[in-house]
Amino acid sequence: MSEYFASSFVKGNSLYINIKSKLIEDIKQGVVRPGDFLPNERELSKRFDVAIGTLRRAVEELVAEGVLVRQQGRGTSVRLQDRDQFMFQFFKIAARDGTREFPSVKTLEFAKIRAKSYEAKALGIQTGQTVFRVLNVLSISNKPVIFDKIFIPEFMFLGLSRKKFEDRSSTIYALYQNDFCVTVLGGVERVRAIDCEKKAADLLNIELGHSVLSIERVAYTFGQKPAEFRVSVVNTSHFDYVTSL
């Protein structure tokens, strides 16, 4: 566990907003890393020189935003991107009967390419900037269900290789977080129905032109900064995209 030191002053309207910014800054800088525990509340309130209620207010919001995790009796830690977290927040595919299963991922292609305007726009970078493109097939109960095309900017993932990608021990987002200090906090998805094109049809073992879901996701890290653009084709013959309102 890292030693914890509060970073210097960060502007903001309210005191507790300042505290939040300081905590986020320390996470971004890697002063406290995913899985690390923060000092306890009394200690933190002394370091930041605020009342404990104010400190708690800041921590509460970070917990609500998914940045921190609190456990009564144990302490407050920086959220770790693990399988459970992934299934809860990012994997919206469930069987007709509502059961949800962690998919197995097979990587088909890994390439370093120049971004076309479409993915560049989604990632908020310039057309022609270098990105990694990864193609995956996700299977549930050994049946291929999802075909993913992932675009991530090279400058945020310096040194990424196909081997590193495939040898990851947990989810893709855990890899981003552990090896590249990129914590995916949320995203926006655009879903529509399309006729399945040839490549996806072959991979998902369905006929050409079958109705499938197309899901475009922009995943972002701190400050709503785009970190990944992902286009998924989903065979919804036996599965649904499930979301809460």
Add this chain to the structure above:
Amino acid sequence: MSEYFASSFVKGNSLYINIKSKLIEDIKQGVVRPGDFLPNERELSKRFDVAIGTLRRAVEELVAEGVLVRQQGRGTSVRLQDRDQFMFQFFKIAARDGTREFPSVKTLEFAKIRAKSYEAKALGIQTGQTVFRVLNVLSISNKPVIFDKIFIPEFMFLGLSRKKFEDRSSTIYALYQNDFCVTVLGGVERVRAIDCEKKAADLLNIELGHSVLSIERVAYTFGQKPAEFRVSVVNTSHFDYVTSL
């Protein structure tokens, strides 16, 4: 505006959870109605005989859950289901360029029928219980885009008629709330891609078998009680289903 009286004791683990339950009870009973303002915080904390911080804690959670609305300098009121609220929480359809527009709704059919097992299961009622079934076509910029099939249990909407339904002044959920004391707080949606069947194809002016979205929504009121089951068919040729993670 109604006079406000706190209801009697409601069990719960924490004090602020009790306060929440009491407030919800008063809303369910119609003691305070949508749009009504509650007494101010100091007054409420006296009535419930708790510190103002505890009262605020309860109110904060109800605001987070979408039950109450607070406005600094004005007061705290019971959330009104209006167009803005509907567009924000329940209408997930946006044009390719991201613009969102309030749809115009045309009612095609209004019938009182007995629930088949499928919709009964979704609504948590017995097969054969009486429900209203309403068929609507929703248009954006005068082009039909969505075909809705709505099922609502009769016992929650006693006295509903086609005329009342069509003559509503705002959204369908506003009608539920104003005329039947049914406040829709949230829901779960299951989305998949299907081949468009004849009726929907005719109504949406697309060819038979075109890939379209099917969205099944169970909308619930207090205590996660199902209040409405809705099946939507969406032509996503020019629109997306957009959601945040």
Add this chain to the structure above:
DNA sequence: AAGTGGTCTAGACCACTTG
């Protein structure tokens, strides 16, 4: 038993909206 977060108190003062 010691240490953590969770709840609750009883105020003070600030920022915003309205008459």
Add this chain to the structure above:
DNA sequence: AAGTGGTCTAGACCACTTT
């Protein structure tokens, strides 16, 4: 100017986890 919610303080005590 009066009334509202928003922020902040400086504690006390409770519930839970770990050693």
